[in-house]
Amino acid sequence: MRLVVDLNxxxxxxxxxxxxxxxxTMHGDEALMYDPLADDAQRENVRKAADACPVKAITLDYEDLGAADGKAGASRVG
Incomplete structure (x- = not known):
């Protein structure tokens, strides 16, 4: 799973x-740091976090979806 946060x-x-x-993780009052290649063990927590984002700044890419045909499945959920 790969994720992107639109920091703007x-x-x-x-x-x-x-x-x-x-x-x-938050550094200071407004600086967000994140792991763009979050471990699959964190998938459910990351999905919940993306869903909870009030400004929908988080995009998830489930690279394992469609792996058989070589296509990745992207979803803007947060």
Whole structure:
């Protein structure tokens, strides 16, 4: 799973850091740091974090979906 956060859209609400602290962390009041290649063990937490983002700044790419035909499945969920 790969994820991208649109840092221009992110407003620092920190819902992602609360729901998936192993992937998202806040540095200071507004600076978000994240692991773009989050471990699959974090998939459910990351999905919940993306869903909870009030400004929908998180995009998930489920690379394993469609792996048989070589296509990745992307989804803007957060």
């Amino acid at each position: 859209r992110c407003q620092g609400y920190a819902q992602c850091a609360f729901l998936a602290p192993d992937v998202f």
